[in-house]
Amino acid sequence: MSAIGSDGALVLEPPPADVPPNRLRPRIGRLVLPVYTWLVIAYTIVPIVVMIVYSFNQAPAGKATFHWEGFTTQWYSQVFDISDLTVALEHSLEVACISTLIAVLIGTPLAMALARHRFWGRTLTGAVIFTDIAAPSVVVGASLLSLFITLNVDRGLVTIIIAHVAFNVAFVVVVVRARIVGLDRSIEKAAADLGAGPWTAFQKIVLPLILPGIIAAGLLAFAMSIDDFIITSFVAGQTLTFPLWVYGAVKVGIPPQVFVMGTLIFVVGVLLALVNVFLQRRTVA
Amino acid sequence: MTLRERIAPYLLSLPTWLWLGLFFVVPMVTVLSVSLQTGNPDTGYALTWHFSEFWSVLKQYHVELLRSFEYGAISTLAAFVISYPMAYWIAFHGGRHKSTYLFIILLPFFVSFVIRTLSWQFILSDDGIVLGTLKNIGIVPRSTHVLSTPFAVIAGLTYNVLPFMILPLYVAIEKIDRSVIRAAHDLYAGSATAFMRVILPLSSAGIFAGFLLVFVTNVGDYVNAAILGGPGTTMIGNVIQTSYLENLDYPTASALSSILMAIMLFIIWLYARTFGTSAVEEALA
Numbered sequence: 001m002s003a004i005g006s007d008g009a010l011v012l013e014p015p016p017a018d019v020p021p022n023r024l025r026p027r028i029g030r031l032v033l034p035v036y037t038w039l040v041i042a043y044t045i046v047p048i049v050v051m052i053v054y055s056f057n058q059a060p061a062g063k064a065t066f067h068w069e070g071f072t073t074q075w076y077s078q079v080f081d082i083s084d085l086t087v088a089l090e091h092s093l094e095v096a097c098i099s100t101l102i103a104v105l106i107g108t109p110l111a112m113a114l115a116r117h118r119f120w121g122r123t124l125t126g127a128v129i130f131t132d133i134a135a136p137s138v139v140v141g142a143s144l145l146s147l148f149i150t151l152n153v154d155r156g157l158v159t160i161i162i163a164h165v166a167f168n169v170a171f172v173v174v175v176v177r178a179r180i181v182g183l184d185r186s187i188e189k190a191a192a193d194l195g196a197g198p199w200t201a202f203q204k205i206v207l208p209l210i211l212p213g214i215i216a217a218g219l220l221a222f223a224m225s226i227d228d229f230i231i232t233s234f235v236a237g238q239t240l241t242f243p244l245w246v247y248g249a250v251k252v253g254i255p256p257q258v259f260v261m262g263t264l265i266f267v268v269g270v271l272l273a274l275v276n277v278f279l280q281r282r283t284v285a
Numbered sequence: 286m287t288l289r290e291r292i293a294p295y296l297l298s299l300p301t302w303l304w305l306g307l308f309f310v311v312p313m314v315t316v317l318s319v320s321l322q323t324g325n326p327d328t329g330y331a332l333t334w335h336f337s338e339f340w341s342v343l344k345q346y347h348v349e350l351l352r353s354f355e356y357g358a359i360s361t362l363a364a365f366v367i368s369y370p371m372a373y374w375i376a377f378h379g380g381r382h383k384s385t386y387l388f389i390i391l392l393p394f395f396v397s398f399v400i401r402t403l404s405w406q407f408i409l410s411d412d413g414i415v416l417g418t419l420k421n422i423g424i425v426p427r428s429t430h431v432l433s434t435p436f437a438v439i440a441g442l443t444y445n446v447l448p449f450m451i452l453p454l455y456v457a458i459e460k461i462d463r464s465v466i467r468a469a470h471d472l473y474a475g476s477a478t479a480f481m482r483v484i485l486p487l488s489s490a491g492i493f494a495g496f497l498l499v500f501v502t503n504v505g506d507y508v509n510a511a512i513l514g515g516p517g518t519t520m521i522g523n524v525i526q527t528s529y530l531e532n533l534d535y536p537t538a539s540a541l542s543s544i545l546m547a548i549m550l551f552i553i554w555l556y557a558r559t560f561g562t563s564a565v566e567e568a569l570a
Binding site: 105 | 289290293294295296297298300301302304305308309310311312313315316318319367368370371373374375378384386388389390391392393394395396397398399400401403404405406407408410412413414417444447497498501502504505506507508511512521522525526529530535538539542545546549550553556557562565566567569570
């Protein structure tokens with residue numbers, strides 16, 4: 001009995017003839033594990049389905065209820081009717097755009113330095129980037145807040161953007177660096193041999209090749225920024241972003257518009273990711 | 286090497302270094318210094334090297350601190366147990382659809398973290414889809430509650446970090462050389478033996494990377510406890526958040542976040558020293 005997957009990929013060769021055939025293994029590979037995988041996938045998707053379903057639920061009092069009251073598209077036409085929720089969403093988009101742009105602009109050069117140069121402090125830089133990724137949000141947020149309090153800085157959009165770049169940039173560095181490391185060095189050497197200075201070589205040769213990586217890094221940074229709640233909650237002051245607004249509304253009741261916005265963000269995010277996958281495939285081919 | 290080549294890496298890393306230095310490293314020092322200050326919001330604070338704050342907050346909040354580690358550990362283990370068979374199946378039997386499966390697993394990332402948690406509140410509520418139905422059928426007694434229990438909080442924590450566990454596991458299992466497994470079978474290892482003594486150890490890099498990401502995230506979380514939990518499930522993140530933002534009790538808040546920061550930095554340092562940082566970074570890139 002060989003364990004050939006349904007797609008034809010050879011996974012395990014049959015055991016030697018003198019070993020009793022193991023009846024369990026192929027069955028686990030063919031039936032139990034796929035069913036299990038789909039169950040976990042269902043479990044992952046349930047909250048998304050709940051969000052989408054409740055965005056179509058009637059809510060007589062303007063608050064989403066656990067009960068199913070009937071289908072309506074009313075909330076889609078009234079999605080921007082709650083002005084402070086709309087403002088919060090705008091804040092989120094603004095913060096995500098600006099912080100992603102800054103993170104990409106300052107993170108890409110560092111990724112270049114880490115991938116292509118040996119320098120004093122390289123190990124330390126790598127350690128700081130890693131710590132930035134692994135550090136718990138509560139600690140990052142609380143630390144930044146204590147700095148802003150000590151310096152007497154007013155909290156608002158600017159401090160939110162500062163905080164978002166501080167955690168986004170590490171993801172940009174890691175993703176872009178992986179791209180540059182995967183790049184054949186001889187291409188840059190050839191450019192230099194043909195008389196290109198470092199900047200020309202970067203601009204004309206390296207940048208176009210790592211651009212898909214930069215776009216992927218930017219999308220990741222954007223997604224992390226628009227989703228962040230914990231760090232933002234510490235540095236936002238009176239300013240509200242979309243997740244902060246939703247969290248604040250939990251105790252008084254969630255208007256269905258929240259689920260509509262969540263659904264729209266989800267759809268746009270999935271579409272962008274699919275476009276990105278398509279772009280990455282095309283450049284690899 | 287010309288002077289220009291020699292200073293290039295420093296110039297390339299300067300912007301990110303400035304940003305992370307000012308808004309990531311310095312704040313962590315500040316939070317420590319604030320925790321050594323005494324005073325109140327009206328009269329201001331002075332650095333008095335007031336170490337006793339640490340003892341008093343530990344005495345007051347050790348229950349929440351321990352509970353955070355307990356919830357963090359249980360949810361990490363649960364996420365591992367749920368994720369491993371799935372990552373294994375996708376890596377070995379996913380065939381052409383590997384990236385499709387991974388994409389589906391990442392779908393929750395496109396839904397705001399707060400909304401995802403809120404969806405679980407809807408799902409787990411007393412008369413929600415799951416409990417309401419089960420109660421109507423009569424499988425569970427009318428008086429059953431899930432919300433506000435430790436179970437709800439740990440379930441939420443587990444759910445929210447699943448992608449962070451599956452990705453590093455998948456990357457590590459995918460990299461295992463199939464011929465090594467074949468060799469194990471040739472040497473008369475049964476499936477269970479081959480799994481326990483070859484596959485599992487060879488994927489340990491991914492296991493530890495997943496453990497680190499998930500454990501650190503969940504110990505510091507306060508959103509799940511706030512939305513799905515009750516008075517008996519307060520975690521250390523909730524205490525830090527309330528003391529900073531609601532009670533304006535900065536010394537308590539910063540002493541607690543210093544303690545959490547010290548423990549977490551130690552865990553991150555220990556991890557990076559023992560296993561290196563590549564497994565975590567590969568999973569992200």
